[in-house]
Amino acid sequence: MGEADLSLAPLSDPFVPELYRTVRVTRELRDTVTLELAPLSGKRPAFEPGQFNMLYAFGVGESAISISGDPAEEGTFVHTVRNVGAVSKALSALEAGAAAGLRGPFGTSWPVEGAEGSDVVIVAGGLGLAPLRPAIYHILANRDRYGRVSILYGCRNPGDILYRHELEQWRQRLDVDLTVTVDHADASWHGNAGVVPSLIKRTAFDPHDTVAMVCGPEIMMRYSMNALRGAGVSEKRIYLSMERNMKCAIGLCGHCQFGPEFVCKDGPVVPYSKVARIFALREI
Amino acid sequence: MQDTMTAGSKAVLSSDALQALIVALARQGYTVLGPRVRDGAIVYDEIASSGDLPAGFRDRQDAGRYGLEPREDGAFFGYAAGPQSWKRFLHPPAQTLWSAQKTPDGFTISREEVSVPKLAFLGVRACDLDAIAIQDRVFCEGPYRDEAYATRRANVFIVAVNCSQAGGTCFCVSMQSGPKADTGFDLSLTELLDGTQHRFLAEVGSEAGAALLAELPHEPTTGAHLAAADAIIDNTAKQMGRHLDTDGLKELLQASLSHPRWEEVARRCLSCGNCTMVCPTCFCTTVEDHTSLDGFSATHVKKWDSCFTLDFSYVHGGAVRTSGAARYRQWMTHKLASWIDQFGTPGCVGCGRCITWCPTGIDITEEAAAIRASQCVKEESDGGA
Structure with missing residues (x-):
């Protein structure tokens, strides 16, 4: 049961991380970096947009981090990490060449295939754009399979805008309706001001044939659910990505429970219809 | 023979x-x-x-x-x-899952021999x-x-x-x-x-x-x-010392998430977690990373955890379940309701340990009965959304 087993049977023990090496670090924001991690041996496992990995920083611990890279690209896992705790601090301090542990991918995915033929509304708040980016890559790479595609992105301040360069590129496309807004505009900002859910009623989509994908702070998701439902989108076709404390990522540690759901295995992406009963309640 | x-x-x-x-x-x-x-x-x-x-x-x-x-x-x-x-x-209660050893160009991980x-x-x-x-x-x-x-x-x-x-x-x-x-x-x-x-x-x-x-x-x-x-x-x-009416209890509790009884029981609950430690079905665990003094090796240890701790629901920015009421509600509704959704059986076997070993004598059967007795009070206000 030595180390050799790890590379031969990667998922034989889902508690044990694989070894990865940091191949590139991109500073996104003051407290946020994007890491590209390549496996030391073997192929990087395939993943679906919306899934996450457990990243391990030596001696500090593990943290659940969503995958933010392009599912069509091979070789590395791309993770955007904000420095908000002991583990994420250690992860965001990794330099090119540094080793990290990784288990995954885990969890459910955005319904990028189920949405084919329909209008798509993507609503992201803050760092919530990171788990949606793989879905955006997929949809834009297969643009002809979808109806109207809208991306609504909101941040607290202009300085919090993630993936700014890519947002500008997507904005240039004529087949995507992309709107960025900030809660608190400063003198440098000449774009939209206001919270992201308020953009929904200004967006063109067929409410009876739309799939919505929403990720951001819970309060932002609550208002987005209300706006989307108010616009006539079915609860079954609104998807959101939940965040909860996770220790094991495989449904055994109990931490991520949200009512009957284990966010790690029944989520993180769930149709709103599955959680609507308890989503508006506090401290679930 | x-x-x-x-x-x-x-x-x-x-x-x-x-x-x-x-x-x-x-x-x-x-x-x-x-x-x-x-x-x-x-x-x-x-x-x-x-x-x-x-x-x-x-x-x-x-x-x-x-x-x-x-x-x-x-x-x-x-x-x-x-x-x-x-x-x-x-x-x-505690198990080492794996350990990591620093090497000149990173670290290695070895599984714990069980x-x-x-x-x-x-x-x-x-x-x-x-x-x-x-x-x-x-x-x-x-x-x-x-x-x-x-x-x-x-x-x-x-x-x-x-x-x-x-x-x-x-x-x-x-x-x-x-x-x-x-x-x-x-x-x-x-x-x-x-x-x-x-x-x-x-x-x-x-x-x-x-x-x-x-x-x-x-x-x-x-x-x-x-x-x-x-x-x-x-x-x-x-001779049973206690009785729990399980008829429709899952639906009753799931419709009573905003019931005032949760606040009431929270005034008696110390959030000590004794009930989860003595419970024969409670399975939640956390992990701790222990580092050697020289910083060259680390072990990843799984330990029993309790949904009554603040840390249990911590996500960046704070705990999800900050109030004692929310933590007791999580524990009891998990035992008697959401466990059935998850595993097709309640998470309670009626052993009574959580009642006996609660330092303030909180009784899961009494709490369930209290909610049943006043079920009509709060139902409508939960119905929203």
Whole structure:
């Protein structure tokens, strides 16, 4: 049961991380970096947009981090990490060449295939754009399979805008309706001001044939659910990505429970219809 | 002694045969774990002979109360569930999952070797058998299995003991888990004491149990033995210290998430987590990373955790369940409602430990009854969204 087993049977023990090496670090924001991690041996496992990995920083611990890279690209896992705790601090301090542990991918995915033929509304708040980016890559790479595609992105301040360069590129496309807004505009900002859910009623989509994908702070998701439902989108076709404390990522540690759901295995992406009963309640 | 034993076969053992049973298990390589008196309570620990068993003790239990008293009849198993359950042997309180060693260009990870002793559990009550079956579902039915649990579980020999006396906080009858062990054992025993004779009615539950029973000095059963055993079970069933009305309880609790009772119970709850530690089904764990002083090696250790801690629900920025009310609600609705959604069974077996070992005597049956009694009060306001 030595180390050799790890590379031969990667998922034989889902508690044990694989070894990865940091191949590139991109500073996104003051407290946020994007890491590209390549496996030391073997192929990087395939993943679906919306899934996450457990990243391990030596001696500090593990943290659940969503995958933010392009599912069509091979070789590395791309993770955007904000420095908000002991583990994420250690992860965001990794330099090119540094080793990290990784288990995954885990969890459910955005319904990028189920949405084919329909209008798509993507609503992201803050760092919530990171788990949606793989879905955006997929949809834009297969643009002809979808109806109207809208991306609504909101941040607290202009300085919090993630993936700014890519947002500008997507904005240039004529087949995507992309709107960025900030809660608190400063003198440098000449774009939209206001919270992201308020953009929904200004967006063109067929409410009876739309799939919505929403990720951001819970309060932002609550208002987005209300706006989307108010616009006539079915609860079954609104998807959101939940965040909860996770220790094991495989449904055994109990931490991520949200009512009957284990966010790690029944989520993180769930149709709103599955959680609507308890989503508006506090401290679930 | 060429009688063929199969599941369901019964025989009568003398009380001396208990010693032979322990010896036979040890000879087969089992470490025998059973009840013994320690620190004023009946706990589960290694036993070498029947002399280690708590003969002559009974327990008195009520909400927030536990004590041992002498009993006259010399019964080996004349007590109800103690503070520990068998969980600690199948799902240990702390386990090292893996360790990492620093190397010049990074680190390596090595899995922890799991040593799996053959354990024999002597004296497993029906409620705890049900609890083991519930944890089997949690850990073994996927999509991911806890292989360490499954391996330990596969190596356990279970001698069940039917309860001849209910405790003051017992409600296994309400949860349909007892007092008789119906399944999930290798051998079950019912202690028969009639003033002159001290015997056990043994029932075979598996091939391994049949083989073991065949090795022990035993006699055929008579109608009188079977009737005496049935009477003991019936009598125990009538002694339940508590009752929980489970009819529609899942739906009731799930419609009562904003009920004022959660605030009320939170005023009595210390959020100490005792209930989760003594619960035989509570399975939640956290992980800790321990680093050596030189910083060159680290171990990743899984430990029991409790949904009553603030840290349990921590995500960046703070805990999700900050109030005691939300934490008690999480625990109780998980036990009695969402567990059914998750695993097709409640997470409660009616052993009463959470009631007995709550320092303020909070009683899950009383809390459920209070919510049922006032269910109409709050229902409408939950209906929104």
